[in-house]
Amino acid sequence: MRLELTTIGDLRQIMAEEVAAAEQAVSGAVAEATGGLKDELRAQVTGAGLGTRLARTWRGQVWPKGEASLGAAGLVWSKAPLIIRGHAEGAxxxxxxxxxxxxxxxxxxxxxxxxxxxxxxxxxxxxxxxxxxxxxxxxxxxxxxxxxxxxxxxxxxxxxxxxxxxxxxxxxxxxxxxxxxxxxxxxSKRLDVGGAAERWIARLEDRIVRRWN
Structure with a gap:
């Protein structure tokens, strides 16, 4: 059996474009998941009757800032961690x-x-x-x-x-x-912080693939 491989265009340029597309897909999906998790946790707080003020203590940030990266990462945290932990774990x-x-x-x-x-x-x-x-x-x-x-x-x-x-x-x-x-x-336990985080992490792969395609 004889196989022949022919490239159309500049291979280096094609690979560079694919890498750039992957970086955009990863960064966009991480940003989407970070924002989605923050919004879900805020909704949990208001849904539990704990008020909008506590809900707004949930914040989100994505790194690196201002550029796409295959190593993009997101963090969601609360500025009132002790109060949130009390309602998430019971105290x-x-x-x-x-x-x-x-x-x-x-x-x-x-x-x-x-x-x-x-x-x-x-x-x-x-x-x-x-x-x-x-x-x-x-x-x-x-x-x-x-x-x-x-x-x-x-x-x-x-x-x-x-x-x-x-x-x-x-x-x-x-x-x-x-x-x-x-x-x-x-x-009493009124928030499910861990469950929300796991759900958004599980959705991340599909979101990256959809954006890349």
Whole structure:
């Protein structure tokens, strides 16, 4: 048997073009997978009811920057790794250097101070009065109650400190549960970070082949 091989065109040029196409395919597929994984993890966080602020802590980056490469790599990470890990693996959170953890109620969350989350100490500093401690009974948690408050009207809602006149007359004053006190909280597993990463890694080969073809 006799075989003959004939090349059409410049072989070196053909190979160079194939390498360039492969570099574009690999870099494009890695960028696509990196962005897809980041978006899926953000969707997991919001879907679990953990809010858009925590979701936006997921970031992605592809290397090398600004050029195609057969060795392209992507990284997805969170700027709040401890919080994410707690919701991905489950965690038992105990009060540190204190008897209780203070869990804010909806009323407390509506009374943000300067963009910060309201804590018992911050509330007392802001209002100039102490919270009232209500001991837990019959399996119910202890509470911290804000007193002498008035309900805000309008779209803003929430509660505010009562005026001097209202304090004298007692008209329109309310007591509001602001914090629930518990010795510990167990976070259930609500995120599947590892599973999402494995799914996007498994899709990478097909994405490279489609782009190269």
């Amino acid at each position: 038992l959170i105990r009060a540190r250097h204190a008897t209780f953890l203070a869990i804010p109620t909806e009323a407390a969350r509506a009374m943000r101070a300067g963009g910060r989350r309201l804590t018992p100490r911050l509330w007392e500093q802001r209002m100039g009065q102490p919270l009232r401690f209500v001991p837990g009974r019959a399996g119910r948690p202890a509470l911290l109650v804000g007193e002498n408050l008035r309900a805000r009207s309008g779209r803003r809602g929430g509660y505010a400190r009562a005026s001097t006149t209202a304090m004298r007359t007692g008209h329109g004053l309310v007591s509001v549960v602001l914090f629930v006190l518990v010795p510990q909280v167990r976070l």
